């Protein structure tokens with residue numbers, strides 16, 4: 468088994484600026500890491516941190532430097548994938564020192580943490596909101612699955628293979644979930660797919676495999692499925708998730724604002 472924190476959609480900007488003119492995301496990330504450090508003893512041991520993309524909002528070197536400095540405060544191995552707001556160049560500036568991040572091309576990787584194989588896939592189309600899984604990524608996935616029969620597998624990518632019903636997000640969804648589904652048919656046992664992008668918790672399935680999207684550390688999208696739903700973000704709820712790959716282990720949301728208490732029953 469292995470246990471992971473899943474952080475997503477940090478949208479860090481250069482310090483001194485605001486994301487979308489409103490969110491002080493460097494400060495929000497600092498606050499989130501402070502809160503997690505306080506709560507980790509209660510949450511229990513964690514083996515690594517999966518970061519499901521949109522690390523930077525503005526693509527600046529300063530934003531990536533700040534993001535990495537904050538993430539390093541957790542003192543845990545980092546397993547990041549890029550999101551649509553990232554650039555591969557910036558991402559490599561931030562995480563290129565990690566041995567498994569390819570020096571060129573798509574940022575796909577596979578890492579074994581305990582008995583769990585974690586497979587990170589690059590869905591980034593630079594300059595666009597939507598995502599795509601290319602043949603190269605699907606080939607890496609197929610190969611990584613072959614070596615992990617009988618063991619837990621987590622697939623991490625930014626764009627989830629599901630639709631939320633929120634039109635402005637579905638307009639920038641993963642273009643080819645069917646290709647992912649086809650590649651995963653070769654896996655005998657169910658695995659978990661963890662994603663971000665939609666700034667909220669959605670559970671679904673791709674074939675026999677579960678799909679969970681994590682909340683963002685900085686903002687959320689209202690569940691408004693009307694055709695004329697206003698396009699924009701909410702300041703919360705924000706949070707992250709905990710994933711436990713032991714038999715019977717769960718994917719559970721960890722809200723950053725968890726209220727007061729505990730109060731006696």
Ligand SMILES: [Fe+2]
Nearest residue numbers: 476521550664
């Ligand atoms: Fe995002």
